[in-house]
Amino acid sequence: MTEWPRFNMAGGPVEVPDRTRRDLSKPVLYHYDPAFKELFGHTQELLKQVYRTEYDVIIMQGEAILGLEAAAAGLIAPGDKVLNLVSGVFGKWFQLFIDKFGGETIELAVPYNDAIDPEDVRKALHANPGVKYLSVVHSETPSGTHNPVKEIGAIAKEFGVITMVDTVSGLGAEVLSPEEWGMDIAIAGPQKCLSGTPGLSLISVSPAAWDAMEKHPNPVRGSFLSILDWKTAWLEGNRFPYTPSVSEMYALESTLTQNLEEGMEHVAWRHQTIAKAARAGAKALGFELWPVREEIAASCVTAVKVPDGFDEEKMRGLMRERYGVMISPGYGDLYGKLFRLGHMGVAAHPTYLAAQLAVLERSLHDMGQKVELGAGVGAAMAALDDWTSGGPT
Amino acid sequence: MTEWPRFNMAGGPVEVPDRTRRDLSKPVLYHYDPAFKELFGHTQELLKQVYRTEYDVIIMQGEAILGLEAAAAGLIAPGDKVLNLVSGVFGKWFQLFIDKFGGETIELAVPYNDAIDPEDVRKALHANPGVKYLSVVHSETPSGTHNPVKEIGAIAKEFGVITMVDTVSGLGAEVLSPEEWGMDIAIAGPQKCLSGTPGLSLISVSPAAWDAMEKHPNPVRGSFLSILDWKTAWLEGNRFPYTPSVSEMYALESTLTQNLEEGMEHVAWRHQTIAKAARAGAKALGFELWPVREEIAASCVTAVKVPDGFDEEKMRGLMRERYGVMISPGYGDLYGKLFRLGHMGVAAHPTYLAAQLAVLERSLHDMGQKVELGAGVGAAMAALDDWTSGGPT
Amino acid sequence: MTEWPRFNMAGGPVEVPDRTRRDLSKPVLYHYDPAFKELFGHTQELLKQVYRTEYDVIIMQGEAILGLEAAAAGLIAPGDKVLNLVSGVFGKWFQLFIDKFGGETIELAVPYNDAIDPEDVRKALHANPGVKYLSVVHSETPSGTHNPVKEIGAIAKEFGVITMVDTVSGLGAEVLSPEEWGMDIAIAGPQKCLSGTPGLSLISVSPAAWDAMEKHPNPVRGSFLSILDWKTAWLEGNRFPYTPSVSEMYALESTLTQNLEEGMEHVAWRHQTIAKAARAGAKALGFELWPVREEIAASCVTAVKVPDGFDEEKMRGLMRERYGVMISPGYGDLYGKLFRLGHMGVAAHPTYLAAQLAVLERSLHDMGQKVELGAGVGAAMAALDDWTSGGPT
């Protein structure tokens, strides 16, 4: 049997705190047990606090790709014009959903190491009257970049455009709010910056988005993909459209509670601070960052450019097999072009970062690369002048 | 906060053994960690053993309703004739999927307290040439009845009809095999007789079913609903179409292992034996069973007719609130007409049954019903002459 | 490998709630970690609340026999007169400690199915001037009886006698208080009525007892047996005399918290009520109770007399092996003379009692005994007219 890693510092699912896993293991309740219904309702309220929203929130019972497809299915009708912002693999992927549901895609794309300029969004909306929806990925995990969603959202609102925001790895990395950021439908996952388990979609829905779903010529109902089913059944009827994943809900309640106990400001600051340190570490080892400039670097993972001729598979293999540290390669088209240091949730902490960089350095050394052992760790630690404690233990 | 129950003896999700919940709480791995991929593959092999099949099996990452919708979506094309066998709420519900995907339903229905007669299936297939699919619910949890799927499957095979079998609460209640029972696509859930956690669909797919999905005029691909995505990505490409629910997979591996350790024959025998005892207990208390005859009574739950004028809500409320035992009411159209004693998984054991019946009796007494305390328990225990140990602890 | 039981309804260690076991599994801290010291101190405060005392409490790091020996070792000097009250195996056993530490035993004994009469204590103290200590077992688990410690304590106080009270299975079965009950040194265990894990001694110490220990001609110090070490090191110095059992302390904090959340009155009432029902159940099956009269029957276990010629080993074997229910035989001299139904902690609940009695009945039937199945359960349930919910889940 393959030995398990010491540390999971991948691009998600990430390590889950012990406390959350203990809560995950609570006795399994019948979903209509009053104690479970209470827990579900309470968790929904916690999610509102994490999202800082008064909008309805929906917890769909499948990982975030379900929420993304459900949003597209629920909103996009044949012929609807969708401005799709593409700065990475996930942005591009969203077009498949637009196509599937008959939308007409207007693409605004940048290279996968860059971020969308809000002014280009304004121009695109000017140039394309009749755009109904705008889709954007807040945090492009595969590229290690993030887009200025707050600014983009404001522009969309000027044009009366409904936004669909993939903030799967964005929630927790920045303090955000659907209302303030102009996010009509936002989809997040527990298994990224929140340090939870995979298996759920965390969705916030604005009144405009509900309205659009209900006025859809062929509303999605009676389906695992239906967000409206959750509105009718659960929000309005206190029934479940189908059996929820009971244990995952225990974990989510725990996850949200812990993030709120820490405070979303600290959670976000912690991710940003460790990301900055990770970049310092990578650069000190002579690597180039994948993002064209640091301001657009994500806080969930640090994408590092693979130097010409460098065997990054071998490096990751050594890190994982010899030293027990799992990190992520590039995803999809980016495979082989970059690798990613992970620092989400529990791992957004100096200890994890130091362990990760030390093992990276040591693996480079094992490969015969010229590396000053300790240089990356030292640079990262030097970037932590204002570190304060807090976060999942 | 609402007090939690002592025992969950509902219609599912059911109680999950301590061992499974400990396994559920293992550290969360990145889904592309070699240890996780190995575990996923191993779990798939275990599922084949539980299903006693050489067919491909697919583990979809959402509760069984996802598998059912996915099967319908993947197979049924507009105009396809589907013989839908209806003996309960779930059988009737399936028509919604047939409708959604453009199928033409031919319904063969019996009252919701009865089971399908295989000969009626033969007649229906004779009378309706061109039927492409047959859909049937093996174990109608809401009615506490089961259909003779083995006989029905044999007839379908005579006619070259592809079968879609909802065996969500059937797997584990009988020793079955897709090949021997003529099940082209079978969907089960871990959270019923297997005593696992909800959140996954356990699907077996025959070559004929794969063929039909691939020849569908508009194959479902690039969707959370796609079974084909799992074939292409995972079975053929060793990649995941999306992020699996890592923790649920730990629980599933544990659940399947425990069922195989016990032996599927013993698992099935245990459910059948306790169900027989539960019926004896209910009858001894003067209740009538909901199914028209005992041979069609399910082994997952025992559906009991609500006597005229009897306040079954109050009874269940007392059982749950005063004595900590959660049982299920009727579901959908059957609400108020029956209640259900639960005996799946862990609860398919004399101790659980005795506790449940004792609390039922005591609650009846509290309501002012005339009841001989101990009569139900005694009759149930009397039905256990050949009891042998074994099963989840 | 031997199959594990479904239910542990023995004389202790008893079943431990899921919540406690989750807490037990928290990450192990260094004992001088500030978080652990805080937890230790907090747990001590909780213990004071459970004991309803302002006296010092000491948590020794070994099961209650350690606390009992430590009390004897710390108090009894050669030549000290000890009035030892004997109503069972544990009472008699204590004399070994008196002997070991050089005390002079004055025994006041009753048969092992009876309880001490406080007036006999008064007489004994009159008849034996110069008695320094009185030792008594509050709840004689082996006999299923309890002694009137409150009355005995009051008399001891009249005579200025220092009391040593074994309330290992008494704490939780009655609402008690060292001050009000005249208990100078009381020793309890978490693994009985409190439903915790074995491995710790819960001790309360009056000023008089401290004084006696300190004035002992040869005070016990520098030993695992020393209570004074804990006073000096921990209470006065905030250091540990040796490494505490970190995980057991997590479990204890959880155990005490849960008992306080339920309320000690309800905990005690629950034990007493279920014990009464257990006696009704046993009698309805034609058994005689072991205690000479019900008023002295303990609330922790129900001791049942073994009828002449009855193979109680076989009965317990069937209960455990075939039906997964573990109960206790007689202990020491009482082996073969009685068996004990267990109803402590989690098991002090109608569901557990019903399961236990149903399995008892069924096992009798399997042995060829004439038994009306359900009679015991029914009688027990009939005794629960005023049952209210609450207690560990």
Add this chain to the structure above:
Amino acid sequence: MTEWPRFNMAGGPVEVPDRTRRDLSKPVLYHYDPAFKELFGHTQELLKQVYRTEYDVIIMQGEAILGLEAAAAGLIAPGDKVLNLVSGVFGKWFQLFIDKFGGETIELAVPYNDAIDPEDVRKALHANPGVKYLSVVHSETPSGTHNPVKEIGAIAKEFGVITMVDTVSGLGAEVLSPEEWGMDIAIAGPQKCLSGTPGLSLISVSPAAWDAMEKHPNPVRGSFLSILDWKTAWLEGNRFPYTPSVSEMYALESTLTQNLEEGMEHVAWRHQTIAKAARAGAKALGFELWPVREEIAASCVTAVKVPDGFDEEKMRGLMRERYGVMISPGYGDLYGKLFRLGHMGVAAHPTYLAAQLAVLERSLHDMGQKVELGAGVGAAMAALDDWTSGGPT
């Protein structure tokens, strides 16, 4: 509430693997349940394998200080001559036990940063005819040193002297065997190099030691301190002398299994290799090691000399409070003179070591010390040229 640390890298109790803690949380069995007795017996066999012995092993139900006191109590009679080897706090402490039980101490001492020279033992035994016992601490955790027990044991055997060996933190740090090392009574703890939970004493007893205990003029019996009770009750009678700590036994079974799965050679090699790297790291930061020469440095912790005027309390406080890493100070007389890097069990791994050193460096920097961030980590990693995977995950 005090925030918990991320990593416990103290001198023990140490971090316990997730797997062990899951096993710890299994349902609590009655100690006379056949499944528990089987587990206890099995665990004893595992302990023999870990100890590599055919001697009897005894698992006492209290942390190792209990085993040490029990050994002294069981063996030493008034007037017995004991050669006590003292190279640190724990060696010195043992004299208290010799005194308590009336032995006559002959001390062979070296400074607390040095180790015993076997030739001095030979000289002492020559010079002191009639020595009956030799006591020695294998691994002096407070000093971070170890003694050459194998050589010392061989000399003792030449003189017919019975040895008492404190190998609490030695078992696992070296591959040892009581027979080959001449250890008559050896006492280890699970909570050190084996990475288990505190609360048990792991004792191996040679026939000569049994003989001495039985021939003791006043054998210890009927006491929590009695090793003979365990022989009579458990080894010979299959009964327990008192209630064992059930959950701790689950943890121990798991701990021993995991160490054997890894292989004791690898366990020992892992500790030695990481200890070497830790020393390299500390030296690279300009610290001096506490032991006078590296050959005597222990593998459980690395003791580092506190430079003159350096505020080591402040440093540890920063490490713990700001960065979540708990390490140990000096103990007893050594407080303030040294601090200790911990690397036992789980923490004997490059990741943990890197995290620890990085946080140490950063804390020094925070204190205004001149430190090249990364230097210690780099030097430690450089010392891991032959690292191989394996060990607890």
